[in-house]
Amino acid sequence: MELKRDIYRKLLAWKSKSNHKVLELEGARQVGKTYILDKFAKKEYKSHLYINMIGSSGKDFLQCLETAASWEPGKKREKNPVYRAFQLYDPDFSDCEDLVIVIDEIQESSVVYSKIREFARDFKAHFIVTGSYLGKTREKEYFLSAGDTEVLTMTTLTFPEFLDAFHKRGLYEAIDLYGGSDHAGYEELKSYFHIYLQIGGYPEVVTTYLESRSIPDCEAMISNLIQIFVKESSRYFDSPLELEMFEKIFSSIAATLLKEKKGTPDLTTDLTKIIFKEESGRITKKMTNYAVSWLFLSHQIGYCSMSVDCSNLDIVDNCRYYFNDLGVAGYFLKLTGEPLSIIEGVLCENFVYLELVRRIRKQEIAGQVPWFAIDKKTSGELDFYVRSRIDNMDYGLEVKRGKNRANTANALLERGKLDFVYQLKNTYGGIADRKYSVPLYLCGRIPFNLGKK
Structure with missing residues (x-):
């Protein structure tokens, strides 16, 4: 197909x-x-x-x-x-x-x-x-x-491309962002999104699902793709130890995402400490940095930077990693043994990250990579902060995973640090003043031009 x-x-x-x-x-x-x-x-x-x-x-x-x-x-x-x-x-x-x-x-x-x-x-x-x-x-x-x-x-299949394979892209593009359409349509899209979160968008994996409708078959394919990547990378490295590090780094990135901490000023040092526990000192910061750079340049992982108090001029570069495919992300997150409910929350955040990367490439939002934000006054964290290049307004994106994140977004909005807030949830959507609730799987369609209305 x-x-x-x-x-x-x-x-x-x-x-x-x-x-x-x-x-x-x-x-x-x-x-x-x-x-x-x-x-x-x-x-x-x-x-x-x-x-x-x-x-x-x-x-x-x-x-x-x-x-x-x-x-x-x-x-x-x-x-x-x-x-x-x-x-x-x-x-x-x-x-x-x-x-x-x-x-x-x-x-x-x-x-x-x-x-x-x-x-x-x-x-x-x-x-x-x-x-x-x-x-x-x-x-x-x-x-x-x-x-x-x-x-x-060229990336793995986006969610709209994934839906295209099931002839559901028209529904995705036509359904109302804020809950005004038939609820059956939202439920149908949500069911496809649940599959996409688990298998990601590698064409071979999606084709496998279309043929077998089996998540385990897709997971086996993802595992095979990871092994092939590691083996092929061996052509470009002299040290077998550097090659062995790849899967450990993938697992370590999954661990840092699960910790839910407010980024880190030195990602390489943080990863090295995690790997160091297993390798008894054989792994150095320099080796980790080289391997991580290779994963980034091979489009396996991406960076996220941190904004202080939702300022587009106070940015701390590269404080967090994300995976460039949800299927690969899920594979390594599941290896940690964390509950599936926790893993799904991290995957949802990773999904929004990838959508923001695409909006950056379209030159709709500022930055070279997506930003999350910290609120110095409350010590809270906002999932993602966006400065629009269309209306120059500040938007907060909250991936619904707990009350604390909602409180941070509300506090930033009330103090004028944000102009609008998008709450990305599993609900049908709605609008209340400057707060917009949108189904999570529709985040690729949210507009960043609300200041022009």
Whole structure:
């Protein structure tokens, strides 16, 4: 079964631009990058070339590059060795705007990655580069052509995309945010949300559920995806110990989320202390930092920063981690042995985090990562704080998990630290003054333009 992906519209938008930048498609392993690019290339261009730098096509292209760039004293130099390399690779190669060249797993070759500027400036053809471990390209031998690339990030299926697989996206988009629709519709969406919280959005996992309707089958698939990620990461690490740390770090992140503390000024130190208990001193802060950075650049985890008193100018960077897929989050949260009711609360918070990341990418809200907030006066904590880039108002988001969080949001609203509060609950919704109750699973639709009304 084919799963519809929203990123296809963004690929079309990139194609229509005249800036001729190379598209760099980021995303975790197995989110469907290769599949969507193959579909896009075949449907939207008259011709396409696909080169995989981890396969035989990549080895062949490197050989063509080497041949085209070779030179002997006294002979005429090749004016455009990269162009010549494509001619050697494909005798029918003809540079034109209706040709797209997709280079997959480009992190495997610093030589090819460093040619991105030439791809953008010397060719009429369109270029797309991608890979699941582009964190490798941050090393010094890789030339970063930031001005010649446009970056898109492909994630696992969002909740609306997940609903699309069940033909329920229309219901999601049409239902009233504040409880004005038939209650049966809310209950139906809630039932799908409960499934999504458990299995997440990896395409292979969602397909497994569509075929078997079995949560255990999906959990087995998630476990397999995690193991494959760990094994594939071994290609990029010299130390077996660093590789062994990955699952321990995942589990440690789950532990920090369950502690419900007000962030930490040094996440790496905090994680190292947790892992240290198991490893008897073999784990250092430097090793932890390197492994965490790899997980971040591989799109496995994300950061959340802390706002002091709901100020967009008083931000403490990177005080909390979240998972980039709910299925992976649930897998490691369940390993802690905590009650399922507690785990579901953390997953709901992680869900809202991911929705806010998408709103940042749409440039609707401020920040490079989502923010939570602390109230210095009451020592309370707000789940998420948002400064809108649409109306420049301050919004508090409360994921309903206890009275304390509601009290903090109310106190901040009364003291003018917030302009509006969204209470994300399992209820149908409602409006009371500047407080808006919205079903949790609809948080991707909440507007941040209430100040313009």
